[in-house]
Amino acid sequence: MSKIWSGSRRLRIVAGALAVATAIGVTAACSDDASSDSGTVYFGVSGPRTGNSAEYGRLWQQGFDLALDEINAAGGIDGRKVELKWEDSQSDPKQTVPIATKFVDDKSVIAELGDFSSPASIAASPIYNRGKLVQYGFTNSAVEFTKAGDYSWSPSITLDVYQERNAEWVSKKAKKVSVVYLETDWGKQAFQFFQQFAKQKGIEIAYSSPILPDSTDVKPILIKGREANPEAFVHLGYGPDGALVVKQLRDVGFAGQFFGGQNTPQFISLAGAAADGDIVNGVFSPADPDPRIQDFVGKFRKKFGVDPGDFNVYAYDALHVLVQAAKKGGATREGILNGLRTEKQFTGIGLGTFAFDQETRRPKGVSPRELVLKDGKFVPTGNR
Missing domain, CATH: 3.40.50.2300 (Response regulator)
Incomplete structure (x- = not known):
């Protein structure tokens, strides 16, 4: 999720x-x-x-x-x-x-x-x-x-379903991407699934690299990813590291589409304007007009x-x-x-x-x- x-x-x-x-x-x-x-x-x-x-x-x-x-x-x-x-x-x-x-x-x-x-x-x-x-x-x-x-x-x-859909949505925006993923068991498995489905959907992964969960500076990695000339950048991780990645991506001059982060207040707050237009997998939006969802949003x-x-x-x-x-x-x-x-x-x-x-x-x-x-x-x- x-x-x-x-x-x-x-x-x-x-x-x-x-x-x-x-x-x-x-x-x-x-x-x-x-x-x-x-x-x-x-x-x-x-x-x-x-x-x-x-x-x-x-x-x-x-x-x-x-x-x-x-x-x-x-x-x-x-x-x-x-x-x-x-x-x-x-x-x-x-x-x-x-x-x-x-x-x-x-x-x-x-x-x-x-x-x-x-x-x-x-x-x-x-x-x-x-x-x-x-x-x-x-x-x-x-x-x-x-x-x-x-x-x-x-x-x-399940993670395989998430990454199949992720690859599907990425394929509508880009055919050549750079990918960063967490250096964790989850991150490695997420990347394996994304890699599998990206190949099926005709997406070229021009560059990929793990990042440490407690990283504070990933610019050297992002510069290499930028130099691969991708049409989009894909991040497989969570809110805090997603915010770090997208902010530093903009700092190193990549202005293209970003896929990553999470639908959490923390990600939105930490990423700020750098993440505008970001696309994520999710299950919920408070903007959904469904009356049942709007009733829940109002109570919350x-x-x-x-x-x-x-x-x-x-x-x-x-x-x-x-x-x-x-x-x-x-x-x-x-x-x-x-x-x-x-x-x-x-x-x-x-x-x-x-x-x-x-x-x-x-x-x-x-x-x-x-x-x-x-x-x-x-x-x-x-x-x-």
């Missing part, structure tokens, strides 16, 4: 965390007595509240808060109030493992939301699956994430004084989906799983109306939309 499989951790860190998860997971399994018939219903959240990805946790919190207002005002789940139990993971695989154990052992938690990055989520997946606690990785686009087991679910569009503006973006919507939709699943199957761990398996029509702001494919545990028939940055706001181009 949007570059949804986030994670700046290398595979070796994930592998180490998986080893820990396997050891802990043996003792983490528990019976499904996570909820009684009365009292508050709790969902666990594993996500970044501090660290490099803290901005995403802040956006999640806003989406969750608005969803909680609506859910509890409407009677919660069968008259029971809904609340969240947050744990700050910093989106670090080494921290998500003990958090998963804590949630599995906490019988009041009936499902978990998160983590932000796919590597962080994947590291904890064995524990959630052994503990029979649904892990709802609502921003995890890694194809591998839901393969962990029956309790790993995600509404996120009233509560927070700003327009919502993709990551607000991801969190808002995720909590509503799990509540709907609990109403369908029961406010227990197995009830959540049964609800996700049997509900035929979930409704979200970002994905619209959808159902889950029971084999992949991903939404069926959904796709990203093309957004363009105009006057400081991402608006739909009409392509979906």
Whole structure:
């Protein structure tokens, strides 16, 4: 989502965390007595509240808060109030493992939301699956994430689908491009998919290079990319590094089309005028005239004084989906799983109306939309 499989951790860190998860997971399994018939219903959240990805946790919190207002005002789940139990993971695989154990052992938690990055989520997946606690990785686009087991679910569009659409939209603007991508597992996989689909669509990648997630000066790389005479520049990364790239691209004299960054307030603010006309993958725009979306935008503006973006919507939709699943199957761990398996029509702001494919545990028939940055706001181009 949007570059949804986030994670700046290398595979070796994930592998180490998986080893820990396997050891802990043996003792983490528990019976499904996570909820009684009365009292508050709790969902666990594993996500970044501090660290490099803290901005995403802040956006999640806003989406969750608005969803909680609506859910509890409407009677919660069968008259029971809904609340969240947050744990700050910093989106670090080494921290998500003990958090998963804590949630599995906490019988009041009936499902978990998160983590932000796919590597962080994947590291904890064995524990959630052994503990029979649904892990709802609502921003995890890694194809591998839901393969962990029956309790790993995600509404996120997968990375291959995002990059196929990205290449399609790039091909309408340019046939020769330079590409920069994050020096992370996610960045490498995103580039592999983009490279594959670019070739299919007749796009020449004249220059490509990884960039470090904590880079502050990428001008030497961008100069080489500019000297390849591309018609457009493609960035595969997140908001902060996308803003750095587009600003420094303009500094080194490239005035052509830019594809990259994210639909977040942080990217728009950091990039400024340099990103005007930028095109991104997204799922949501506050400029969408759909009455249901405008109703959501109005409520969000009233509560927070700003327009919502993709990551607000991801969190808002995720909590509503799990509540709907609990109403369908029961406010227990197995009830959540049964609800996700049997509900035929979930409704979200970002994905619209959808159902889950029971084999992949991903939404069926959904796709990203093309957004363009105009006057400081991402608006739909009409392509979906």
